[in-house]
Amino acid sequence: xxxxxxxxxxxxxxxxxxxxxxxxxxxxxxxxxxxxxxxxxxxxxxxxxxxxxxxxxxxxxxxxxxxxxxxxxxxxxxxxxxxxxxxxxxxxxxxxxxxxxxxxxxxxxxxxxxxxxxxxxxxxxxxxxxxxxxxxxxxxxxxxxxxxxxxxxxxxxxxxxxxxxxxxxxxxxxxxxxxxxxxxxxxxxxxxxxxxxxxxxxxxxxxxxxxxxxxxxxxxxxxxxxxxxxxxxxxxxxxxxxxxxxxxxxxxxxxxxxxxxxxxxxxxxxxxxxxxxxxxxxxxxxxxxxxxxxxxxxxxxxxxxxxxxxxxxxxxxxxxxxxxxxxxxxxxxxxxxxxxxxxxxxxxxxxxxxxxxxxxxxxxxxxxxx
Amino acid sequence: xxxxxxxxxxxxxxxxxxxxxxxxxxxxxxxxxxxxxxxxxxxxxxxxxxxxxxxxxxxxxxxxxxxxxxxxxxxxxxxxxxxxxxxxxxxxxxxxxxxxxxxxxxxxxxxxxxxxxxxxxxxxxxxxxxxxxxxxxxxxxxxxxxxxxxxxxxxxxxxxxxxxxxxxxxxxxxxxxxxxxxxxxxxxxxxxxxxxxxxxxxxxxxxxxxxxxxxxxxxxxxxxxxxxxxxxxxxxxxxxxxxxxxxxxxxxxxxxxxxxxxxxxxxxxxxxxxxxxxxxxxxxxxxxxxxxxxxxxxxxxxxxxxxxxxxxxxxxxxxxxxxxxxxxxxxxxxxxxxxxxxxxxxxxxxxxxxxxxxxxxxxxxxxxxxxxxxxxxxxxxxxxxxxxxxxxxxxxxxxxxxxxxxxxxxxxxxxxxxxxxxxxxxxxxxxxxxxxxxxxxxxxxxxxxxxxxxxxxxxxxxxxxxxxxxxxxxxxxxxxxxxxxxxxxxxxxxxxxxxxxxxxxxxxxxxxxxxxxxxxxxxxxxxxxxxxxxxxxxxxxxxxxxx
Numbered sequence: 074x075x076x077x078x079x080x081x082x083x084x085x086x087x088x089x090x091x092x093x094x095x096x097x098x099x100x101x102x103x104x105x106x107x108x109x110x111x112x113x114x115x116x117x118x119x120x121x122x123x124x125x126x127x128x129x130x131x132x133x134x135x136x137x138x139x140x141x142x143x144x145x146x147x148x149x150x151x152x153x154x155x156x157x158x159x160x161x162x163x164x165x166x167x168x169x170x171x172x173x174x175x176x177x178x179x180x181x182x183x184x185x186x187x188x189x190x191x192x193x194x195x196x197x198x199x200x201x202x203x204x205x206x207x208x209x210x211x212x213x214x215x216x217x218x219x220x221x222x223x224x225x226x227x228x229x230x231x232x233x234x235x236x237x238x239x240x241x242x243x244x245x246x247x248x249x250x251x252x253x254x255x256x257x258x259x260x261x262x263x264x265x266x267x268x269x270x271x272x273x274x275x276x277x278x279x280x281x282x283x284x285x286x287x288x289x290x291x292x293x294x295x296x297x298x299x300x301x302x303x304x305x306x307x308x309x310x311x312x313x314x315x316x317x318x319x320x321x322x323x324x325x326x327x328x329x330x331x332x333x334x335x336x337x338x339x340x341x342x343x344x345x346x347x348x349x350x351x352x353x354x355x356x357x358x359x360x361x362x363x364x365x366x367x368x369x370x371x372x373x374x375x376x377x378x379x380x381x382x383x384x385x386x387x388x389x390x391x392x393x394x395x396x397x398x399x400x401x402x403x404x405x406x407x408x409x410x411x412x413x414x415x416x417x418x419x420x421x422x423x424x425x426x427x428x429x430x431x432x433x434x435x436x437x438x439x440x441x442x443x
Numbered sequence: 444x445x446x447x448x449x450x451x452x453x454x455x456x457x458x459x460x461x462x463x464x465x466x467x468x469x470x471x472x473x474x475x476x477x478x479x480x481x482x483x484x485x486x487x488x489x490x491x492x493x494x495x496x497x498x499x500x501x502x503x504x505x506x507x508x509x510x511x512x513x514x515x516x517x518x519x520x521x522x523x524x525x526x527x528x529x530x531x532x533x534x535x536x537x538x539x540x541x542x543x544x545x546x547x548x549x550x551x552x553x554x555x556x557x558x559x560x561x562x563x564x565x566x567x568x569x570x571x572x573x574x575x576x577x578x579x580x581x582x583x584x585x586x587x588x589x590x591x592x593x594x595x596x597x598x599x600x601x602x603x604x605x606x607x608x609x610x611x612x613x614x615x616x617x618x619x620x621x622x623x624x625x626x627x628x629x630x631x632x633x634x635x636x637x638x639x640x641x642x643x644x645x646x647x648x649x650x651x652x653x654x655x656x657x658x659x660x661x662x663x664x665x666x667x668x669x670x671x672x673x674x675x676x677x678x679x680x681x682x683x684x685x686x687x688x689x690x691x692x693x694x695x696x697x698x699x700x701x702x703x704x705x706x707x708x709x710x711x712x713x714x715x716x717x718x719x720x721x722x723x724x725x726x727x728x729x730x731x732x733x734x735x736x737x738x739x740x741x742x743x744x745x746x747x748x749x750x751x752x753x754x755x756x757x758x759x760x761x762x763x764x765x766x767x768x769x770x771x772x773x774x775x776x777x778x779x780x781x782x783x784x785x786x787x788x789x790x791x792x793x794x795x796x797x798x799x800x801x802x803x804x805x806x807x808x809x810x811x812x813x814x815x816x817x818x819x820x821x822x823x824x825x826x827x828x829x830x831x832x833x834x835x836x837x838x839x840x841x842x843x844x845x846x847x848x849x850x851x852x853x854x855x856x857x858x859x860x861x862x863x864x865x866x867x868x869x870x871x872x873x874x875x876x877x878x879x880x881x882x883x884x885x886x887x888x889x890x891x892x893x894x895x896x897x898x899x900x901x902x903x904x905x906x907x908x909x910x911x912x913x914x915x916x917x918x919x920x921x922x923x924x925x926x927x928x929x930x931x932x933x934x935x936x937x938x939x940x941x942x943x944x945x946x947x948x949x950x951x952x953x954x955x956x957x958x959x960x961x962x963x964x965x966x967x968x969x970x971x972x973x974x975x976x977x978x979x980x981x982x983x984x985x986x987x988x989x990x
Contacts (some may be wrong), residue, residue: 298534327832331896334790335846336819345845349836438647 082104093386104356107428117417122416128235135192142187152358172200194225196232196385204221208400218402220393226403230410232385237414239368240297247305247361249355252312253348259313260320260351261343267317275438278310290378297380304369312358319351326350341442352430360422364415371411388409456483461526463488463664464509464628469520471504471513471688478504478516479688481831486628488662491654493669493679493696495711497915498886500690502668506630509666509688510545511537522629543573546621549725550633556605562589562616563601569623588619593649602926610778611642615649622952625888629654631667639777644986647678670915673988676700684708693883702913714917720771721931721951727768729804730936731789731822736762738784738800760960763799766904769930771937773968774949775944775983781960784941788910789938790824802904814912820850822895827909829889839892840877843867846900846911861905866899867892870925887918891925904936911946944987946970956980 084138098106107117133140138151144161151171158169162179172193180187194200194215200223207223209215217226261269285301293299323329324347332342367387373379374388382389387407394404449476449906462485471479472869479501486492487678494502507513509522511529522529524545525835532540541547550556565587567581576584584603606614614634621629633644634650657663667678675682675696682699684692684707693703703709737760741753761779766772776782787793789800791807801808802818810818826832833842843863847854854862864874870891881889890910897905907926911919923946930937941947947954947968954962954971964977975981 099838100882190555328825328834329827330787330792331824331893332831332834332845333792334822334824335900336816336849337845343835346834349835411972 104428108424114420117420121160121417125238128231131231134190135231136190137195137198138185139189144185144217174202194228197231197383199223213404217406220403221397229385231233233387234410237370237387237416239365241363243301244304244366245362248308251309253316256316257320258312260317261324282307286378295381304426315354316351320347323347323350357426357429360418385430447464453556464488465523471643472517473510482690484683486664488664489658490664491680493667493675493682495675497670497686500685501633505633510541542569543629544626545990546626548617548621548631548634551637552617555617558605561602561604566623568621582587588821592619605843610638614646627663629665633669640986641982651678663885693942698874714920714924716920716946719927723767729765729767731766731802731846733800734763736788737796738788738793739796756866757960762962766936766938768936769934771939771951773947773954774940775947775954776957779956782957786906786940790822790906799984821902822904823902824892824906825910827912828888832893833889835881838878843896843899850900866895870895886914891923908940922954945975
């Protein structure tokens with residue numbers, strides 16, 4: 074924690090004890106250092122990123138198509154190209170079903186081989202050759218069992234996690250940008266613009282979000298994009314208030330007045346001086362906004378208002394778990410993933426908040442100075 | 444709680460065998476930083492002791508350590524109050540002691556008073572908590588106390604909320620609160636720093652009078668914490684000087700001021716602003732001229748009338764002034780007198796409701812576009828608070844170079860950096876500062892950087908809005924010397940705004956005295972300070988002489 078301010082005014086001699094090449098860490102770097110010093114939050118970030126990257130790489134290791142096939146001396150790459158079953162000695166010109174015992178048998182003939190992913194299922198794979206009734210309990214074939222349609226729960230969780238996090242990223246990004254813009258304009262210009270903006274926001278936030286979602290879900294085909302648009306319409310309001318307050322505070326600071334005296338334009342002042350100093354709430358809220366977005370998507374999916382089937386989704390899995398209470402592996406696994414994700418985000422948020430909180434340093438200063 | 448244990452400790456104060464408060468080898472550390480080391484100090488009954496030092500010297504921390512109000516610090520050493528070791532007391536016993544036997548007055552009365560309660564309730568709260576008096580009696584005593592501290596109409600004021608009082612009245616209320624339970628030791632932490640000079644003198648008089656009265660009755664001692672040497676000279680009997688957490692010298696007031704032994708004490712006493720202004724050439728052209736400038740704000744009228752029309756509040760009314768090249772025009776006034784508003788108007792950043800401001804013979808409102816940009820580089824400003832005047836997220840190079848990038852677009856990055864380095868060297872900051880951020884610099888260094896930012900554009904006129912008020916005295920002197928040097932070198936015109944007559948006296952050629960938005964007196968500094976004509980100026984001069 075580098076919060077030691079030079080407390081004694083060594084004014085006459087500017088410090089020259091460091092060589093000329095010295096580059097001091099920027100404020101953002103110092104925040105990052107403080108963040109890294111908090112083990113729980115830092116490792117949550119590492120685990121979260123690792124999990125997300127793993128889920129992004131899902132097609133490479135959880136897929137119903139082999140990565141590489143060598144058949145009759147030729148190499149095939151089913152991941153990138155669809156091959157007909159006839160290519161592997163089948164009878165029909167339909168796309169090959171690589172889980173078909175006949176096809177798998179052909180791959181085992183001398184000279185042929187097929188490298189399968191670790192998990193043999195894609196999120197929408199139906200295993201027509203499974204012996205267990207659906208939903209099937211966890212086994213070596215289906216690590217976390219299958220759902221009532223026979224799809225692999227592990228694969229659905231993996232891709233569901235990916236969809237959720239991607240959704241959260243997009244929603245958080247759009248919401249933050251809108252919130253910053255709305256808050257910045259109100260806070261920087263103040264006066265009439267501020268009053269007008271506040272009243273508009275009050276009216277806007279009085280619209281019942283959930284009803285709108287239900288209405289729109291019945292008019293349009295629910296889709297990822299529609300959900301993003303609808304949730305973005307309302308997601309920026311809370312943040313804009315914080316940004317507005319920061320702008321209201323920072324625009325009266327002397328460095329802003331000095332910038333005005335220097336002749337900078339409003340846009341330059343906002344962009345260079347006020348905005349960088351007003352981002353604390355934005356950054357602090359990022360993980361919490363992400364967990365909020367994930368929860369929103371999950372609950373909409375649970376209610377059936379979310380992404381259309383067969384898109385993998387945590388909410389849809391929860392609903393299925395609720396419908397099949399005896400198939401405990403569905404609900405337990407989904408619940409676990411959801412809890413872990415939200416916990417990681419919360420830990421990150423806490424650490425980030427502590428890293429950005431300068432009150433500790435301020436308190437020390439208050440105790441030591443007049 | 445019952446009041447009896449407290450009264451038992453109140454022994455006869457006639458026997459002055461042992462000191463009221465004795466601090467032995469006090470050491471306070473926050474983590475790695477040691478705020479106070481090896482401080483040994485004793486205060487006798489009825490004594491007035493001043494703890495003097497610059498910011499960060501550990502004065503306040505010492506006071507808080509006496510009250511055991513430092514929660515996250517390592518405190519070691521012995522603090523005895525009336526013979527009892529405070530470290531061995533339970534938190535409950537300490538609570539009984541705080542406010543009752545040892546009371547504290549804080550620097551900023553606005554934040555030290557709770558805005559949600561009337562001052563009467565806050566005073567009564569202490570009385571009820573420590574003496575267990577019934578509410579009606581507590582209220583009566585609160586009124587008495589307010590009357591004693593010189594607040595007019597105490598029966599009415601007792602129901603006032605802090606925001607309804609002026610700064611001086613709030614500080615009086617704070618003192619009334621501190622005296623509520625007849626403390627034996629009063630810790631006053633910079634009790635006058637946040638107040639205007641004329642109010643300061645009144646508060647010091649009040650403290651002095653109350654202490655003498657209480658000392659005669661119960662031997663109340665006062666430990667006053669301050670950086671203001673005038674206040675010390677006027678109030679204290681004994682002085683303890685702290686430097687960087689170490690007590691360097693203790694002694695009677697007369698001795699310390701007459702023959703300071705420690706070099707730091709000598710340095711402190713000698714660091715009053717010294718006058719070193721260069722005479723203005725009689726042919727110097729006029730840089731800035733303002734005629735009859737007024738700035739008015741709309742305010743809400745009370746009652747139903749406020750729904751239909753707005754009231755007008757004149758922050759600045761009918762001010763005329765001129766500044767010539769190489770000249771410093773001082774503007775002196777108390778808080779709320781419209782000094783800073785006038786400065787913003789002179790910079791063209793505040794809309795005026797009437798009057799004309801001309802820079803080099805041309806109205807500043809007639810500058811447009813490219814010319815206006817040029818005007819901006821000709822009139823620059825330095826603000827009071829070195830902590831908020833530099834953007835915390837930019838490097839020093841960027842802060843100082845920003846104006847160059849805007850006004851001298853023909854310079855490339857290397858030329859710009861050379862100019863920045865040269866300017867920084869001029870203000871006494873070396874080039875290692877370039878890649879650093881403002882938080883790494885002390886207040887005085889930051890103020891130097893702010894001066895560099897203003898001067899790198901080679902302005903003709905510099906508006907200095909209380910440039911040294913947030914700095915310690917010795918640093919203040921250095922910055923003032925720097926400014927005088929730069930003025931002479933570049934032949935700059937200064938508009939120097941301050942509430943501190945000593946600073947204005949050291950810096951200015953001519954001075955304007957502002958009161959309630961208007962100029963009450965103007966003329967040559969020496970003449971005005973020697974023979975103030977207006978009653979307000981007289982009051983100011985008298986108050987600043989006695990601190």
